[in-house]
Amino acid sequence: MIYYHSFVNRLFLKNFKRRSALQISTNVFLCNNKTIKTQNKIQQRIGFIGDGNMSKAIFRSMIKYNLIDTSQVYVASPFKQNLDIWVKWNANVTLDNSEVTEKCDIIFLAVKPYLLSNAVATMYSEKKLKKISNKLFVSILAGITLETLENVLSKFPGSRVIRVLPNTPMLVGEGCSIFCPGKYATREDIDLLQIILNTSGISEQVPENMINPIGALSGSGPAFVYLIIEALSDGCVRMGVHRDIATKFAAKTVLGAAKMVLETNKHPGVLKDEVCSAGGTTIAGIHALEKAGVRGGMMNAIEASAIRAVEVGKQK
Numbered sequence: 102m103i104y105y106h107s108f109v110n111r112l113f114l115k116n117f118k119r120r121s122a123l124q125i126s127t128n129v130f131l132c133n134n135k136t137i138k139t140q141n142k143i144q145q146r147i148g149f150i151g152d153g154n155m156s157k158a159i160f161r162s163m164i165k166y167n168l169i170d171t172s173q174v175y176v177a178s179p180f181k182q183n184l185d186i187w188v189k190w191n192a193n194v195t196l197d198n199s200e201v202t203e204k205c206d207i208i209f210l211a212v213k214p215y216l217l218s219n220a221v222a223t224m225y226s227e228k229k230l231k232k233i234s235n236k237l238f239v240s241i242l243a244g245i246t247l248e249t250l251e252n253v254l255s256k257f258p259g260s261r262v263i264r265v266l267p268n269t270p271m272l273v274g275e276g277c278s279i280f281c282p283g284k285y286a287t288r289e290d291i292d293l294l295q296i297i298l299n300t301s302g303i304s305e306q307v308p309e310n311m312i313n314p315i316g317a318l319s320g321s322g323p324a325f326v327y328l329i330i331e332a333l334s335d336g337c338v339r340m341g342v343h344r345d346i347a348t349k350f351a352a353k354t355v356l357g358a359a360k361m362v363l364e365t366n367k368h369p370g371v372l373k374d375e376v377c378s379a380g381g382t383t384i385a386g387i388h389a390l391e392k393a394g395v396r397g398g399m400m401n402a403i404e405a406s407a408i409r410a411v412e413v414g415k416q417k
């Protein structure tokens with residue numbers, strides 16, 4: 102069955118009259134296998150400064166969901182061998198950051214936060230600076246504020262900035278991104294970014310002061326959950342179960358529990374109670390977790406990551 106995916110298609114329908122601004126087809130729909138079909142794809146050129154895990158996740162999700170032609174994508178990295186994989190994916194590669202800035206309309210800043218100044222310094226040559234105008238910069242750098250970004254990027258005339266905190270599960274269509282537009286970002290910029298983010302998951306616009314705390318959950322959280330999955334699997338292995346089935350069942354159990362929370366709309370505590378039989382097996386496990394301080398540990402993890410984001414944002 103083919104059906105209209107609510108959010109993406111609402112956006113496309115809403116933007117029907119603004120097709121030229123968005124330069125993307127209105128004819129996008131999702132099949133039940135989540136494949137997006139477009140007659141026309143994003144026409145803007147999209148660039149990545151930095152070729153790491155997150156750039157790859159964003160790029161590959163755009164390709165997977167057919168949002169852009171690889172020929173429209175440019176990526177810069179300081180090391181040639183890092184770019185081999187991008188060559189295999191048919192993207193344009195360069196060792197020169199300024200080539201990406203010059204050629205692309207939308208530029209994802211995707212280096213480590215402490216490398217921002219270093220990267221921006223190599224994103225232009227004085228001779229061609231004037232040519233680098235009216236660009237949309239999308240920063241995914243944890244901790245780096247819009248104020249810092251707008252200052253650093255103010256040398257590019259007419260630049261607009263959006264700060265995003267995405268996460269790697271966008272690679273499998275389950276991304277969670279939060280974003281906050283800078284003062285010059287337009288409605289079209291936001292719509293286009295949301296199309297990119299929402300085809301591989303969900304996104305929410307939030308006030309900037311929410312990016313670090315929510316990002317601690319959604320950006321760093323996948324690592325916390327991998328650790329939990331690994332630990333659940335370890336527990337099973339300790340009880341004599343083969344690793345393959347233990348990890349598969351740990352991951353599927355986490356996935357199933359997450360879907361129960363999202364699809365039943367029940368409070369997680371209620372769902373937990375529904376599993377815990379009186380005097381049964383589950384409550385014995387819950388007691389062990391509570392004795393180990395798992396809840397406090399999880400809360401501390403979010404707090405630590407959010408605090409660290411502030412520190413990272415201040416590093417030069």
Ligand SMILES: NC(=O)C1=CN([C@@H]2O[C@H](COP(=O)(O)OP(=O)(O)OC[C@H]3O[C@@H](n4cnc5c(N)ncnc54)[C@H](OP(=O)(O)O)[C@@H]3O)[C@@H](O)[C@H]2O)C=CC1
Pocket residue numbers: 150151152153154155156177178179180183198211212213214216219220223241242243266267268269320321
């Ligand atoms: N990973 C995640 O889950 C998330 C990451 N983020 C943010 O995304 C950003 C990137 O993270 P991630 O992809 O994990 O990091 P990676 O280290 O995987 O990627 C960064 C890439 O940038 C390259 N690089 C280094 N210096 C420069 C430079 N001057 N110009 C261009 N490229 C350069 C690095 O090359 P080399 O390796 O050769 O040094 C590396 O490939 C970070 O700011 C992080 O805070 C945000 C949300 C989630």
Ligand SMILES: O=C(O)[C@@H]1CCC=N1
Pocket residue numbers: 243316320321
């Ligand atoms: O660990 C980090 O700093 C980055 C930001 C969010 C996820 N990874």
